[in-house]
Amino acid sequence: MTALDDPAEQATSSAGAHDHALFPSDPAQSSGGAEAAGRRSWVRHLTRWGAIGLSLILVGTLGYLWFDSRVPSTYSVLEMGYADYGGGAVPLAGHQHAGGVSVATLTGPSSGTPAVTATLTAREESFSLASGERVDGFTLNHASPGPEIRAKVGDLVQVDLVNESVPDGVALHWHGVRVPNAEDGVAGVTQDAVPVGGRHTYRFVVHDAGTYWYHSHQVSHEQVKGGLFGALVVDAAPSDVVAQVHTYDGRRTVQGATGERPIPAPAGVPTRLRLINTDNGPLPVSVTGAPYRVLAVDGHDLHGPTDITDRRLVIAAGGRADLSVTPPAGGGAVRVDLGAGSSLVVGPAGASAPAAVNPEAVVDLLTYGTPAPVDLDTSHFDRDFALSIGRSPGFLDGRPGLWWTMNGHLYPDVPMFMVRTGDIVKMTISNDSGEVHPMHLHGHVALVLSRNGVATSGSPWWTDSLDVDDGETYVIAFKADNPGIWLDHCHNLPHATDGMIAHLAYEGYTTPYVIGGKADNAPE
Incomplete structure (x- = not known):
């Protein structure tokens, strides 16, 4: 038997071969393997520490962005964002308001007997719609919509607001009405929210005829949706019909009633319908059975309105929009369709109206009506502002998400548009956010000059609530003739809650009120 035939020798030979593979006898081969192993180890360590470093940088960046986005529990709107002077003169003190005139002093008349008075008691409660359905929400004088207030131009209006049981507090904003700043009803900016058991009195003179409304401006995205609102109309004829459109818990209503609402009106006689959109999105309106006219927008009459037969109004x-509808002289009624199964049927008692037809074409207020002179000199501007609406990922008050931006900034780092009394102001509003935004400027009325570079060619179009659709650019102008600190925000109220809020501030004015604080002010 040879050595290789010996099992013991085979085992020894195998072990020796294995040892030789693990520990080569060639010094050069041994050195090269060690170097390669060392390089591999170094690469692994470098990769590992690089990943750790990048992770730390990412975590640190995210942590900084989270920390930097946090909104204080109590702050003044004058401390937020940055001052934008629109190319106008910058005061020597810069963005300073200390020692200025308090908005609390900018009240309506303190003396004189009011021509119109109302006491509005706010409650959180379950209530019945006019059509019988039960809703859990908020009421004014046990009803929603709240009491309709009618006044004439020049009237002194006094409204006493009482909070019986709204736990977050309440304040009333007079939407579209040019009131003194202290009467604007914005919690944390022009007053403190009225707590349970509290009372606040508003006094102001109405200067403009038209259709307006009032609503809560404390936790407004919840309280308005829940029912804290009502109509205010100035110089309305007794026969005018006020139609507030509101959605309660998914139910579209007109004046608090679902379904079809009859409006008695004689054949051949025009009826003025004052439509108010109290919801968060655009309201499409179509009329079938007769032509209609758009008489006014946002409380201001249009010049030279003409008959419309094949277009819907948004x-x-x-x-708000005032429509004129005339039931046919030969009989029948006119249907004003307000969407989601809700409509008005205008005509003699018992008259039927045709089914709703919703045309694709839309009334273009840029060209509707005929031109007329305006009381605003737009040949020069003292301030020229840009408001660019977008959307961006980031942190808002410590919450990650996809948020609305203003001029590329996330709330609260938003613009404070600075003006002086008497300034003629131009503002270019552009929207590249993917959604429509109804922009509402408090305390002022603006004139639309152009859309997407095309100048207005119809009636002068004055507005305080302007839909700016995705991809659109509007140029508007107004006179800074109402001193104070005013909101300029999206009236899709959840959008405002998510940061679509800027302010128009007059130099030299300040506010003693704060967001948060003892009153827990939360205007949006």
Whole structure:
């Protein structure tokens, strides 16, 4: 038997071969393997520490962005964002308001007997719609919509707001009405929210005829949706019909009633319908059975309105439109369709109206009506502002998400548009956010000059609630003639809650009120 035939020798030979593979006898081969192993180890360590470093940088960046986005529990709107002077003169003190005139002093008349008075008691409660359905929400004087207030131009209006049981507090904003700043009803900016058991009195003179409304501006995205609102109309004829459109818990209503609402009206006689969109999105309106006219937008009459037969009107959230409809002289009624199964049927008692037809074409207020002179000199501007609406990922008050931006900034780092009394102001509003935004400027009325570079060619179009659709650019102008600190925000109220809020501030004015604080002010 040879050595290789010996099992013991085979085992020894195998072990020796294995040892030789693990520990080569050639010094050069041994050195090269060690170097290669060392390089591999170094690469592994470098990769590992690089990944750790990048992770730390990412975590640190995210942590900084989270920390930097946090909104203080209590702050003044004058401390937020950055001052934008629109190319106008910058005061020597810069963005300073200390020692200025308090908005609390900018009240309506303190003396004189009011021509119109109302006491509005706010409650959180379950209530019945006019059509019988039960809703859990908020009421004014046990009803929603709240009491309709009618006044004439020049009247002194006094409204006493009482909070009986709204736990977050309440304040009332007079939407579209040019009131003194202290009467604007914005919690944390022009007053403190009225707590349970509290009372607040509003006094102001109405200067403009038209259709307006009032609503809560404390936790407004919840309280308005829940029912804290009502109509205010100035110089309305007794026969005018006020139609507030509101959605309660998914139910579209007109004046608090679902379904079809009859409006008695004689054949051949025009009826003025004052439509108010109290919801958060655009309201499409179509009329069948007769032509209609758009008489006014946001409380301001249009010049030279003409008959419309094949187009629908879209009313912005917070906006108003007055329509003239005339039931046919030969009989029948006119249907004003307001969407989601809700409509008005205008005509003699018992008259039927045709089914709703919703045309694709839309009334273009840029060209509707005929031109007329305006009381605003737009040949020069003292301020020229840009408001660019977008959307961006980031942190808002410590919450990650896809948020609305203003001029590329996330709330609260948003613009404070600075003006002086008497300034003629131009503002270019562009929207590249993917959604429509109804922009509402408090305390002022603006004139639309152009859309997407095309100048207005119809009636002067004055507005306070302007839908700016995705991809659109509007140029508007107004006179800074109402001193104070005013909101300029999206009236899709959940959008405002998510940061679509800027302010128009007059130099030299300040506010003693704060967001948060003892009153827990939360205007949006």
